[in-house]
Amino acid sequence: MKTVDDQHTSIVAAAQQVAAALGMTPAELDDVVRELAPPGRRAEPTPALLLAALGEIVNRAPDQRDLVGAVEVAKILDVSRQRVHQLAERPDFPRPRYELAAGKLWARADIIAYKAKWPRRVGRPRKTSEPTEPKQNTRKAETRDH
Structure with a gap:
């Protein structure tokens, strides 16, 4: 009982x-x-x-419960769908509300809040390794006799 x-x-x-x-x-x-x-x-x-x-x-407000997939998240954040999946691995990215066989679903409000605080850097990340020596041409120089 x-x-x-x-x-x-x-x-x-x-x-x-x-x-x-x-x-x-x-x-x-x-x-x-x-x-x-x-x-x-x-x-x-x-x-x-x-x-x-x-x-x-x-x-x-129903928009607070509105769910969005990776394509919609990409449009909100102005990134590619592939970048959304990369961002989703970050600890500061909102947790999905649902994980379905078709993909993850996030609350639209969570994504909009993330966008407001996201320290986005545009462009490719800089390389962190030391610059390497330029490759030398290992081919023998061809000479022509005229």
């Missing part, structure tokens, strides 16, 4: 899964719960408050 604490934990976990499916992190869900809590009361995530928070998330 489940205790009240077990039920509470199950409800919170289920609400977090629904919020994740809507493109929200658990921290963002907690923020919405705190916003909806009655003034002067601690925002305990009761089932009713969690349902209200999920409803609020659904009603908020």
